[in-house]
Amino acid sequence: MKFLQILIYVGPTAMLVGVAFGIYCFARYTTAPTRQRERSLVAYIGISIAVGVVAYIAGAAIGILGACSSASSSNLCGLVGIFGVGPLLAGLAIAAYAFTWDKGNR
Numbered sequence: 001m002k003f004l005q006i007l008i009y010v011g012p013t014a015m016l017v018g019v020a021f022g023i024y025c026f027a028r029y030t031t032a033p034t035r036q037r038e039r040s041l042v043a044y045i046g047i048s049i050a051v052g053v054v055a056y057i058a059g060a061a062i063g064i065l066g067a068c069s070s071a072s073s074s075n076l077c078g079l080v081g082i083f084g085v086g087p088l089l090a091g092l093a094i095a096a097y098a099f100t101w102d103k104g105n106r
């Protein structure tokens with residue numbers, strides 16, 4: 001149970017780090033000397049939000065299923081998925097998408 005409580009602290013932190021890394025990768029993309037393709041900020045933000053929302057929903061579902069599957073789970077077991085695993089996977093997905101966006105330019 002201690003592991004699930006740690007996820008509640010790690011999830012939002014990973015989400016913030018993923019968004020910050022996304023901003024960093026877009027800044028690197030815009031300052032690259034030779035860009036292969038010109039991509040817009042609106043497309044980058046829109047796709048990043050879509051990737052983050054899909055990953056959040058999948059992570060929340062996985063976290064709720066994992067935390068609430070035992071018979072001894074409390075009535076607040078869903079919070080692990082909503083505040084822990086969901087933001088963790090969303091942050092990782094946004095960071096991975098930003099990395100591929102920047103990597104495709106170099």
